[in-house]
Amino acid sequence: MDNHFENNKELMNKLDESFREIRSIINTYWGKYSISGLGITHARMMTQLSENGPTKASHIADKLYITCGAVTGLSDRLIELGFVTREKDANDRRVVLLKISELGEKHVEEIKAVRKNLMIHLFEGLTSDEMEKGMYLFNKMKQNMVTFNATEKE
Structure with a gap:
């Protein structure tokens, strides 16, 4: 495991940074268009x-x-x-x-509209295949953490 980290440390750091940047951009968008x-x-x-x-x-x-x-x-x-x-x-x-x-309840419709527009901008230009690959990767990372958390409790 440590060898995997050492061999991929730079790439892992770049992925982590990209994830944080995307979350920050999403939060900024949400703050600009959200209700109340x-x-x-x-x-x-x-x-x-x-x-x-x-x-x-x-x-x-x-x-x-x-x-x-x-x-x-x-x-x-x-x-x-x-x-x-x-x-x-x-x-x-x-x-x-x-x-x-x-x-x-009235505001939920506004929330859904803001979320829809966010999704449109976020995934613009991505093919269905690219989005499926993204889902695959996120699910794999999630499973890695679920497995790790389960072994930590033992």
Whole structure:
């Protein structure tokens, strides 16, 4: 493994830097066109709630690959803006669900439009084959990390 790193260190560093640059450019685009100054994760949370209905914070955390604490911070901001509400589960009063509000639902369509335009710009000029290759590479890297994380727990 160390030999693989040493032989490919420069290329790995370039890939890492490119990934960070792309994320930064995406975040800048999102900041320029987003509603109410909401970040991408706020928008993803609102979209999840719109598509799936009232949801427990832990489920949202799993879907967005963030912590429950992060969901609390994000939801506090969305509640403050009137985009999301907290409500008790009718079947179990101990369970608190997050729910998209009517106002939030209206903004979800704007979020989807911004995301669509972002995707159009991001993938412009790429063929379906190139995008499939990208998916293959991302899935392979994700699996590498899933495998590593599983062995770390042992």
